[in-house]
Amino acid sequence: MSGNRPDEEELRPGMTVEIDQSNADNAADADPIRGDIRAVIDEGDSPQGVKVKLESGVTGYVRRVVAE
Template identity: 60%
Template structure:
């Protein structure tokens, strides 16, 4: 994994990650959320804001980091 945010290739369905929300009214002020990836939504291999994913909980956001097991 890179020193910055993980790339699309480094992420897999079911992987535990920490995201910054993108689908909440208060997303700018919201704390990062941890959860397991249900879907990888980004088409690009890398994105400056982080790869966009949907968690199993239905929350979408950009991946900040992978959560160590």
């Protein structure tokens, strides 16, 4: 993990994660969103971490993996 956020190698479709939403006007102030990963969109090259798309269609940067 880089800085507390998971690396791309740690993430798989179907895993439950919390993300910081990337495509909302109020994303900076929004609470994290929990959901299951549909796809990893890009690697963790961004300072925000790895970008994923959830099953709900929401995209964002993974904050943490939720223990089940």
